Amino acid sequence: MKDNKEIGxxxxxxxxxxxxxxxxxxxxxxxxxxxxxxxxxxNNKYKxxxxxxxxxxxxxxxxxxxDAVTGVENYSRKGISRIxxxxxxxxAVLAIVCGSIYxxxxxxxxxxxSPEPLEKATTTIVxxxxxxxxxxxxxxxxxxxxxxxxxxxxxxxxVNTADTTTAAVTxxxxxxxxxxxxxxxxxxCITKYxxxxxxxxxxxxxxxxxxxxxxxxxxxxNFYGYGKSSNPxxxxxxxxxxWDIKADMRDINGDAVPELFISYxxxxxxGQRTIMFIYDGNDFIAPTVKGCNIDGYxxxxxxxxxxxxxxxxxxxxxxxxxxxxxFTRKIKFDSDNSFTNVAQFNYQxxxxxxxxxxxxxxxxxxxxxxxxxxIGDLPGELMNAETFYADKNIKAEMYEENPYxxxxx
Amino acid sequence: MTDIEYRTMYEKSxxxxxxxxxxxxxxxxxxxxxxxxxxxxxxxxIEECVGDTFSAVxxxxxxxxxxxxxxxxxIGTIASRKAVQMFRRLSSKSNSTVYIEDETTExxxxxxxxxxxxxxxxxxxxLRLIKSLGEPESTMVIQKYYYNMNSTEIAQKHSLSPxxxxxxxxxxxxxxxxxxxxxxxxxxxxNI
Numbered sequence: 001m002k003d004n005k006e007i008g009x010x011x012x013x014x015x016x017x018x019x020x021x022x023x024x025x026x027x028x029x030x031x032x033x034x035x036x037x038x039x040x041x042x043n044n045k046y047k048x049x050x051x052x053x054x055x056x057x058x059x060x061x062x063x064x065x066x067d068a069v070t071g072v073e074n075y076s077r078k079g080i081s082r083i084x085x086x087x088x089x090x091x092a093v094l095a096i097v098c099g100s101i102y103x104x105x106x107x108x109x110x111x112x113x114s115p116e117p118l119e120k121a122t123t124t125i126v127x128x129x130x131x132x133x134x135x136x137x138x139x140x141x142x143x144x145x146x147x148x149x150x151x152x153x154x155x156x157x158x159v160n161t162a163d164t165t166t167a168a169v170t171x172x173x174x175x176x177x178x179x180x181x182x183x184x185x186x187x188x189c190i191t192k193y194x195x196x197x198x199x200x201x202x203x204x205x206x207x208x209x210x211x212x213x214x215x216x217x218x219x220x221x222n223f224y225g226y227g228k229s230s231n232p233x234x235x236x237x238x239x240x241x242x243w244d245i246k247a248d249m250r251d252i253n254g255d256a257v258p259e260l261f262i263s264y265x266x267x268x269x270x271g272q273r274t275i276m277f278i279y280d281g282n283d284f285i286a287p288t289v290k291g292c293n294i295d296g297y298x299x300x301x302x303x304x305x306x307x308x309x310x311x312x313x314x315x316x317x318x319x320x321x322x323x324x325x326x327f328t329r330k331i332k333f334d335s336d337n338s339f340t341n342v343a344q345f346n347y348q349x350x351x352x353x354x355x356x357x358x359x360x361x362x363x364x365x366x367x368x369x370x371x372x373x374x375i376g377d378l379p380g381e382l383m384n385a386e387t388f389y390a391d392k393n394i395k396a397e398m399y400e401e402n403p404y405x406x407x408x409x
Numbered sequence: 410m411t412d413i414e415y416r417t418m419y420e421k422s423x424x425x426x427x428x429x430x431x432x433x434x435x436x437x438x439x440x441x442x443x444x445x446x447x448x449x450x451x452x453x454x455i456e457e458c459v460g461d462t463f464s465a466v467x468x469x470x471x472x473x474x475x476x477x478x479x480x481x482x483x484i485g486t487i488a489s490r491k492a493v494q495m496f497r498r499l500s501s502k503s504n505s506t507v508y509i510e511d512e513t514t515e516x517x518x519x520x521x522x523x524x525x526x527x528x529x530x531x532x533x534x535x536l537r538l539i540k541s542l543g544e545p546e547s548t549m550v551i552q553k554y555y556y557n558m559n560s561t562e563i564a565q566k567h568s569l570s571p572x573x574x575x576x577x578x579x580x581x582x583x584x585x586x587x588x589x590x591x592x593x594x595x596x597x598x599x600n601i
Contacts, residue, residue, distance in 0.1 A: 004593055008596065009555045010447070012444075035432075038456050045464035046468065
């Protein structure tokens with residue numbers, strides 16, 4: 001006999017917002033059509049409410065104006081007073097102009113003896129002349145001579161004094177701040193792939209590998225997508241209709257072997273995504289780097305994102321996703337085919353080399369990965385592929401033929 | 410997105426700022442609204458309520474020139490209120506009496522308080538047991554049985570095949586039933 005009370009998943013309804021975090025937003029999946037529908041509803045409602053608000057404000061203004069004019073006699077300014085005011089104002093302006101011209105003429109040829117502050121000149125020259133000490137010392141001698149011969153030019157004096165100061169600064173300051181910072185990096189943050197001899201990566205081989213990679217997108221059983229993947233398993237392509245496929249090979253890490261970038265629109269994602277592949281000597285493979293997902297769980301992640309840039313200065317890839325919460329990654333991609341998870345910012349907080357260094361609530365306004373408050377303001381060049389490859393893959397064609405029966409085919 | 414980010418974008422293009430805010434918080438708002446209207450509203454009702462929420466958020470910013478307090482909290486509160494309003498509207502149409510804890514002050518009789526407390530306790534227990542299934546099973550169970558997502562959608566989210574999702578969900582559900590049984594509850598078959 002069963003005495004247990006029956007409960008269902010409906011018990012989770014009406015949870016408070018804190019409980020919702022556990023069962024809520026990150027578990028939702030809103031497809032593009034639903035998103036567009038809701039955005040349209042929002043815009044229509046907003047437009048109507050905005051009109052109502054405007055009408056209300058206008059009515060309020062009319063009411064206020066009605067109160068103001070009731071029983072008040074109209075005031076009309078006399079024409080003669082306006083003419084007198086204009087004439088007096090013009091006379092005052094004329095007097096000021098004439099007075100100024102007279103005073104300037106009276107002081108002609110005499111310039112105030114006020115040399116520029118030394119600090120200002122010093123700063124200017126230091127930035128231009130801290131190359132080597134020998135040259136600067138020679139400059140000092142010239143400067144002294146110039147000071148003796150010309151007294152009138154304030155600018156010259158500034159330059160001379162500044163040169164002298166520069167010599168002192170250059171001698172005193174060996175480049176202390178250029179000393180390399182020694183940081184121990186947890187090996188788990190680094191994923192190293194074999195370097196490929198550029199001579200082995202012939203154009204013929206690369207073209208064949210490119211074709212195989214594109215075939216996987218178009219017809220194959222495997223698809224790599226989703227930077228937020230929970231593990232490096234490949235997703236079956238029958239779950240992934242994709243459109244507007246573009247592909248480019250370009251060498252970004254300077255090892256003379258190109259990387260492959262594929263951009264695509266995927267069902268269920270709000271915008272174009274780009275995924276990066278590296279050449280392993282035979283094929284283009286999707287590299288994975290250890291990191292945390294949006295919830296802070298440690299896992300292997302593909303180089304795949306809505307926005308992807310590569311910054312030559314720090315040799316880092318910057319990746320950002322903005323569906324739901326922001327999810328930003330900074331990955332160093334070196335010429336030895338190594339990937340280092342340098343920094344990451346997600347709903348949990350800001351990570352450096354896999355360690356949480358700042359909680360999400362402590363980060364305000366500025367994304368610490370790229371130090372900007374503007375969304376998608378990633379440093380470096382955009383890595384989106386630009387060369388059109390195909391309009392859609394085979395599964396997208398199936399989806400378009402029978403969208404209502406998909407994906408439960 | 411923060412208040413400052415929104416303001417900066419809004420100064421350049423209000424429409425772009427609104428769309429960005431919409432994309433950023435759509436899942437969050439949808440989850441709150443769904444949580445309130447799951448039993449009494451259709452998909453269209455939920456989507457309309459999401460529209461009401463964002464519209465109210467945009468209007469509020471237009472009026473004040475800022476958001477009151479934490480942006481996420483502010484949006485969450487508006488979503489919650491709009492969902493309760495929609496819930497009342499739908500309930501009055503269907504003449505059914507379903508309760509929402511947030512709004513029960515008007516029915517503050519002892520019976521309802523006890524009922525709410527018990528419901529809240531069972532909900533906490535259910536959440537705790539689901540979480541004890543571990544990841545990704547706990548998330549999958551919520552997605553499948555609470556949000557009614559199909560295996561293919563869940564598979565996309567977790568980068569697994571639908572078959573693997575089905576197996577994992579089935580095993581997780583079996584385990585959840587056992588756990589609930591130990592606590593003196595059975596999982597309603599019709600409600601799964």
